[in-house]
Amino acid sequence: MQPQPAQQLLPHWTTLERHLKPLDCVDFMWMFQRDGLEHYKHVETRRYLRLDKDGRCYVPADAGWKEVPFENEWKRVTGRA
Known part of the structure; x- marks a missing residue:
């Protein structure tokens, strides 16, 4: 079993x-x-x-994470797309 990446739990x-x-x-x-x-x-x-820390938005991808426009992802996440 591989170790899991560190996860921060402070909001x-x-x-x-x-x-x-x-x-x-x-x-x-x-x-x-x-x-x-x-x-x-x-x-x-x-x-x-x-x-990310600079405010860029990401979605899961085959090779990790893919950057996407915040506005598009916000609409999808909130159901306003």
């Missing part, structure tokens, strides 16, 4: 707040940080939004 909201107003952030739960990405879960859709 970090700054990255999400770069994109959204504080009142819009309440639609998300901070879940954890792993692989340099903050993982936020939308409270209604249960979909994940993943951001």
